[in-house]
Amino acid sequence: MQKVKIRDFHQARWNEPIVMELNIPGERGVLIPKADKEIKNEIGDGVSNLKSLKRKSELGLPEVNQARLVRHYIRLTQECMGSDNTLGISQGTCTLKYNPKINEFLVKHPGLLDVHPLQDDDTMQGVLEIYYKTEQIMKELAGMDKFSFLPGAGGQAIYSNAVIVKKYQEYKKNTHKNEIITTLHSHPVDAAASSTVGYKIITLMPNDETGLPDWNEYQAALSEKTAAIFITNPEDTGIFNKRIDEYTKAAHDIGALSVYDQANANALIGIARAGEAGFDLMHFNLHKTFSSPHGADGPGCGALGCSDELAKFLPKPTVEFNGSKYYLDYDREHSIGYIKQFLGNTAAVLRAYLWCMNLGEEGLRQAATISVLNNQYMTKEILDKVPGTSIHYNVDAEQRMEQTRLSFDKLFEQTGLGIMDVNNRLIDYGISELWMSHHPFTVPEPFTPEPCESYNKEDIDYYVEVLRKIANECKNTPDIVKNAPHKASKHSPVRIPLHSTEEDFKHLATTWRAYIKRFK
Numbered sequence: 001m002q003k004v005k006i007r008d009f010h011q012a013r014w015n016e017p018i019v020m021e022l023n024i025p026g027e028r029g030v031l032i033p034k035a036d037k038e039i040k041n042e043i044g045d046g047v048s049n050l051k052s053l054k055r056k057s058e059l060g061l062p063e064v065n066q067a068r069l070v071r072h073y074i075r076l077t078q079e080c081m082g083s084d085n086t087l088g089i090s091q092g093t094c095t096l097k098y099n100p101k102i103n104e105f106l107v108k109h110p111g112l113l114d115v116h117p118l119q120d121d122d123t124m125q126g127v128l129e130i131y132y133k134t135e136q137i138m139k140e141l142a143g144m145d146k147f148s149f150l151p152g153a154g155g156q157a158i159y160s161n162a163v164i165v166k167k168y169q170e171y172k173k174n175t176h177k178n179e180i181i182t183t184l185h186s187h188p189v190d191a192a193a194s195s196t197v198g199y200k201i202i203t204l205m206p207n208d209e210t211g212l213p214d215w216n217e218y219q220a221a222l223s224e225k226t227a228a229i230f231i232t233n234p235e236d237t238g239i240f241n242k243r244i245d246e247y248t249k250a251a252h253d254i255g256a257l258s259v260y261d262q263a264n265a266n267a268l269i270g271i272a273r274a275g276e277a278g279f280d281l282m283h284f285n286l287h288k289t290f291s292s293p294h295g296a297d298g299p300g301c302g303a304l305g306c307s308d309e310l311a312k313f314l315p316k317p318t319v320e321f322n323g324s325k326y327y328l329d330y331d332r333e334h335s336i337g338y339i340k341q342f343l344g345n346t347a348a349v350l351r352a353y354l355w356c357m358n359l360g361e362e363g364l365r366q367a368a369t370i371s372v373l374n375n376q377y378m379t380k381e382i383l384d385k386v387p388g389t390s391i392h393y394n395v396d397a398e399q400r401m402e403q404t405r406l407s408f409d410k411l412f413e414q415t416g417l418g419i420m421d422v423n424n425r426l427i428d429y430g431i432s433e434l435w436m437s438h439h440p441f442t443v444p445e446p447f448t449p450e451p452c453e454s455y456n457k458e459d460i461d462y463y464v465e466v467l468r469k470i471a472n473e474c475k476n477t478p479d480i481v482k483n484a485p486h487k488a489s490k491h492s493p494v495r496i497p498l499h500s501t502e503e504d505f506k507h508l509a510t511t512w513r514a515y516i517k518r519f520k
Helices: 037-043 048-053 066-078 101-106 127-142 155-171 187-198 215-221 244-253 308-313 346-385 409-415 419-429 457-476 479-483 502-507 512-519
Strands: 147-148 179-183 200-204 226-232 255-262 281-285 303-306 320-323 326-329
Touching: 066 101, 101 346, 127 147, 127 281, 127 303, 127 320, 127 326, 127 346, 147 308, 147 502, 155 187, 155 226, 155 281, 155 303, 179 187, 187 200, 187 226, 187 255, 200 215, 215 244, 226 244, 244 255, 255 308, 255 479, 303 308, 326 457, 346 457, 457 479
Parallel strands: 179 200, 179 226, 226 255, 255 281
Antiparallel strands: 147 303, 281 303, 320 326
């Protein structure tokens, strides 16, 4: 077998200042043309007409010429790691797949980019058609009856679903239903969003053997107070609950809704559908499963799907088609209202449409199959070849889907070095840090890689070889690992503790003014 050769890596280190610090009074990156004489004679200089809309003070943007600005941002990109310059396998639950560059080109098309959200429906039929047709694709893949693409991320979709649950139960006069059931290995935002809406949260603990919620405990938690269950499946550990339809049926039997957090659907597209598992509400993350860059409330879209019974509660507007014209429907009496301006993130919807249309039904199913196959192969390779690794939950291999919660517990016992040390050293090989798990750590020294369909066998073999090398370094040359990273843009990164307190946020500055106040 051919030996995997690890590439040499050293990241650029520019000690680049913040763009505000590049300010030189009088420099310009672009000159705004003055109004032509004919226009000025007709309407004046344009600025004077703004009247009360004019700012009372300068905007305070940095004055930087174009060449220096370009160098600034190019340097910053050289100090970053992303799916275009390293393997995204480390970031489990994020599904950092390859984003086709043709899609990035098309989302900049003037027909999309220059559409003004206040245009009349008649003048943006193409954009509305894309929304409508993408909805039909999502309905087919999810087994749902209606979709909204307004949520800007999975977290906002989950919150919107919690609001819909509340609106539905109030509509049914079920004011006594004030509890939400979720599981510890579901995404934490399921509990957080529901709590924010006002629900009491009941969290089911994982079974020590399988990592899944105990059926008897679930039945005991269900009551006339249960408004809904919020479940991630596969759970954050990558384990699929084969009895999920029994969970949804039990919820329906006591008048509760079943809500599916399907933020990571990469293992199930074209294979299993939320509606057929008995779910009433769900969401996809278009910025993960459907190949937009990862979201974090930026370029994301939490596509929210529901059954016919709940369609009346969807946020407004919805995109409709009357057989000859696409239009926006704002006249929705029972809607939960506005959750995002205008149409939400149009670029994410277009990328999803392009990706699905390019792959087709068989291609989407193949992508899901390969993501599971990749994970099965990678998991076995890591357990066989990387010293000090283990797997904790004892389930059938077929239940392990797109990712696996692994552990460096044995490595820690043997060397005193664990996942944080491995993460620091991983950067020296040009690979972004391993995703561990959401809090709390039910698996010691956890890490959760995810080799979605974008990576081939050679990519996975390379990744496993890097982990193997680092594990051996922990045993043979521990000081190298303890003092890592050595080749990163910043050799001593500031690390915010996992259990953050208010004091920890003094490390952060979200605005220029905050930066000046805290660090200058």
